[in-house]
Structures are given as C-alpha cells and as structure tokens.
Amino acid sequence: MPISITGLFTPSGGADAFDLLTWHDCDNHNWAATAAPGIDNDINDYAVVAGGYVVGSLWLDTTADKAYICLDNTNHAAVWTEITAGGGTGAPVAAHYLVGEAHADLTEEIVVGATPGGELGGTWASPTVDATHSGSAHADYVPNSLFDAQSILAATADNTPAAVTVAEQRLVGRLTGGNIDDIVIGIADDNIVQMDQSPYADDNDYAKFTANGLEGRSYAEVLGDIGAEPAGTGHTEAAAHVSAHAGEADPHAGYVLESAFNAKGDILSASANDTPLILTVGADDTMLMADAAAATGLKWVASAAGGNIDGVQAAAVGTADTFARSDHAHRIQHAIVDNAIVTVDGSPNDNEFGYWTASGMEGLTVAEVKTALAQTSMFLAYFDPTSASTTVSKATIGPLPFAGTFVKATLKCVDGETNGATAQLVDIHKQTAANEDTDTATTIFTTQGNRPTITNTHKAGNTTTFDVTTFAKGDYLYILSDVLGTGLTGLYVGIEVTQS
Numbered sequence: 001m002p003i004s005i006t007g008l009f010t011p012s013g014g015a016d017a018f019d020l021l022t023w024h025d026c027d028n029h030n031w032a033a034t035a036a037p038g039i040d041n042d043i044n045d046y047a048v049v050a051g052g053y054v055v056g057s058l059w060l061d062t063t064a065d066k067a068y069i070c071l072d073n074t075n076h077a078a079v080w081t082e083i084t085a086g087g088g089t090g091a092p093v094a095a096h097y098l099v100g101e102a103h104a105d106l107t108e109e110i111v112v113g114a115t116p117g118g119e120l121g122g123t124w125a126s127p128t129v130d131a132t133h134s135g136s137a138h139a140d141y142v143p144n145s146l147f148d149a150q151s152i153l154a155a156t157a158d159n160t161p162a163a164v165t166v167a168e169q170r171l172v173g174r175l176t177g178g179n180i181d182d183i184v185i186g187i188a189d190d191n192i193v194q195m196d197q198s199p200y201a202d203d204n205d206y207a208k209f210t211a212n213g214l215e216g217r218s219y220a221e222v223l224g225d226i227g228a229e230p231a232g233t234g235h236t237e238a239a240a241h242v243s244a245h246a247g248e249a250d251p252h253a254g255y256v257l258e259s260a261f262n263a264k265g266d267i268l269s270a271s272a273n274d275t276p277l278i279l280t281v282g283a284d285d286t287m288l289m290a291d292a293a294a295a296t297g298l299k300w301v302a303s304a305a306g307g308n309i310d311g312v313q314a315a316a317v318g319t320a321d322t323f324a325r326s327d328h329a330h331r332i333q334h335a336i337v338d339n340a341i342v343t344v345d346g347s348p349n350d351n352e353f354g355y356w357t358a359s360g361m362e363g364l365t366v367a368e369v370k371t372a373l374a375q376t377s378m379f380l381a382y383f384d385p386t387s388a389s390t391t392v393s394k395a396t397i398g399p400l401p402f403a404g405t406f407v408k409a410t411l412k413c414v415d416g417e418t419n420g421a422t423a424q425l426v427d428i429h430k431q432t433a434a435n436e437d438t439d440t441a442t443t444i445f446t447t448q449g450n451r452p453t454i455t456n457t458h459k460a461g462n463t464t465t466f467d468v469t470t471f472a473k474g475d476y477l478y479i480l481s482d483v484l485g486t487g488l489t490g491l492y493v494g495i496e497v498t499q500s
Helices: 020-025 219-226 236-245 366-373
Strands: 030-033 058-061 066-072 079-082 097-099 109-111 119-122 127-130 151-155 161-165 170-173 181-184 206-210 213-217 267-272 275-279 287-290 298-301 353-357 360-364 376-383 395-397 404-413 424-431 460-463 476-483 491-499
Touching: 161 181, 206 219, 213 219, 353 366, 360 366, 376 395, 376 476, 404 424, 424 491, 476 491
Parallel strands: 030 058, 097 109
Antiparallel strands: 058 066, 066 079, 097 119, 119 127, 151 161, 170 181, 206 213, 267 275, 287 298, 353 360, 376 491, 395 476, 404 460, 404 491, 424 476
C-alpha cells in the first residue's frame, strides 16, 4: 500500500534533519521485495538497487506486508529492523526503543548497532538520542556480571546496588552505625556468636564462652566452674549472726561507722590488728606510700623532680620518699664510650644492622652492609707475549676463591722494557668450574676497545670497563695475547676485584 510521506523528519534535532521527500525518491530502496531482508542485503548488493543499500534504506516485503529499515550496511553483516506496527500500518503505538545492542529485558527494542551508539527515546515522530541509556527500561536492571561466587546484592545508598562477597563462617547483617556486610562469627568485638555444643543446650542452662562460641552449662556445672557452693550450704553461721544483730541498734561493736569519715578522700586504714584508723586525704598530685612509722602505716608523698641520665650507673633502690610521674622526662647524655648511653642515629627499620657513628648507632640495610664490608683483592699472572692467539691461553688464574665484581685490569711490562710501535692488547676469558674441562670459556671484554692495552712507547696500561662485570666462586680466568706489541718478552696481568 503506498505511504504518503511529506515534510521533515528530525531524528535528533537541528542539523540532522533531512527531507523525507528526497529520501523517498532516492535509488537505494527496495519497494517491491517478496521476503524479509538479510545480512547479505548490504552495500555490495546491486541486484535491485544500483548503488547498494545504505543506512536509512527502506525495504518493503509485499508478501508479508512488512517494512524494514537498514541500520548497518556492512558487507555480509547488514542489520535491518522491522518498522511495521499494528499489522503494517503507521508507526508503533506502544513504547519502543532503538538500542545499540539487544537486551534480554526489552521485548520491543530496535537494535541499531554501534552507531549511533546510544538509545533513541522520545516518540517515533520526534525521537531523542540518549547515549547513556538513562531513560531506558533496562538502566534499572543489575547485570549478571556484577556477581562473583558466593556474593549477594546489597546497597549502602539509594539506587546503588553492589555485590557483597560472603566468606565462610560469616553472616550477612548490619551492625549499629555500619553498612550491610558479611559479619564474622566468633567471640571478638562486633562478632556474631554461635552455639558450640552438641547436643544442644537445655532450657535454663547458663552460657559459657569458648573459642568457638557459646556452650550451655548446667547450674551444677557453673558452680563447679567458679568454685562456689549451692545456695544454703555453708551459710548457716552467717545467717545466725544476722539474726543476732537484727534487733540491736548502732553502734555495734566490731563495725566501722559512717560518721568516722569526715571529708572527701578519707581512707580507712588501721593502726593495729582490728584497729581501724582514718587517713585523711593528701594534697593534690600526691600518692600513697607504705610507712611503718606512720600511725596508719601509710603516708602521702609528692612527685620527684626530673634529672639527668649521664651514663650507666650501678643499680640502687633509692631512699627518697618520692615517686616518678608516668610522663616525667630525663635528659640523656649519650656517647659511644665505655658506660655511656647509646642513642639511635637516624630512623632504622626492622631487620637492619647496627652501625656505630659519632652520634650513636644508625641502621644499615643488607645491601649497605655488603658495601661497607666489601674487600678489594688482586689476582696476578705472568705470561710470555711473543705469540698472539685469541683461543689459546697464556696463563690461568683460578679457581677463584670467592664470588665478586671486576674492578680493574692492569698490564705492565717486565722491568726494563717499553712497548714499541704496536699496541699490546690482552683478552681475558672466564670459564665456570662445571665446564673446566671444555673449550667453552667466553671473553669478559666483548668490546675489543675495552681490553687492557699498552700503547706504543708506554710501559703499562689498564681498563675499568668490563662487558661482563661479575664472577662466581670457583670460576677460572684465562689470559690471552690478543694483539702483539713490539719488543716485549714478558707481561704481568693484575685483575683487581671486590668480594661480594
């Protein structure tokens, strides 16, 4: 059935408006199809339209009386969506959405693919683009991906659900002032306690804490736990005394009267057996101390003044009737001499090593201790340089007694000789102890220019640039005459190293 289309259609307003009459007259539509379009009705489908289908092309299925619109014309991946509503006449009358991808919670959405990348809202006559999905029905749904194993859904604020993972031996709840969480089952502060008894406790039992919760204890068991006797047992004598005094009026012999206390802070003491005596309150900031010479056996003493701690002293009880406050301070005279008090110099960390300084003791890390204790050693060798070879050694040093780092390699002519016109170069190869019997030694100077050299008219030369910088305990060093000098009959090689 022909559809009359006139005027402007504005998908998102403004510059996106286009003339539907022109759109209707273009060549990229299929007005007489007999089936629904598929993924191959794309930009390269020239069977009906000369230029292929484009985004916005219409397809009318005259057999099923349905209309479709092209939302993506990618080759072999075209996306068409039906736009027929109410049996193929007019626009949809119910709420529909155009979405970037299909969603299980929507039943009448139109999938538009990655472009425009949002949702079309509003009405079919005047849609709006919502790139954040804020108006979509599924914006209020919680995705399955939010949940991990052993988790539940909770929220600490309105409209903000989050997954809460529940560990073993936990209960979901909310403590006073807190949020929903998995709460530990135990007997620590803010824990939820559980029963620790099988079979279960009886009615009227008492509760007793255990490491695993609460267990039930009978009346007899509680008495045994606290070392008490049942009611009425062993109390006859006390009851008789109470009855004997019931009809008497104060003062009772053997009782302390309230009137004996005359002021705030008075303390009940005694001057002898069965002879109570009041000790009046002392001055502010004083404390009690035993004193056999005082009438009550007690006295009030004041705080001692602070002093200096000038060094280690012999232990002594002291004789002053004073006390030291918990926040009192002594000035420390520190030094690193005999019997002095040592203080920390700096801020050492746990597991560091102590190191004496003029200001006390500072901490050194393992690396710093190794550096401080590193020793420098020299390995020496003599060889005949009258023939050159890059594979046959002239001298051997090893096995090396420790692991370390190469520092300096020095060449020196024998006494009385000076190198002539050609520079003398020496190479040094390193071999591991495990491969001592093989020809697998490798140079520690892969760069020839780094090798120890005696230039012409000189007696010695050295290098501190090593391409291989370290060696292991048990390694061997082989000395090779790389390039022959002029007029030399003997050379000394010295290799300076530091021990790791």
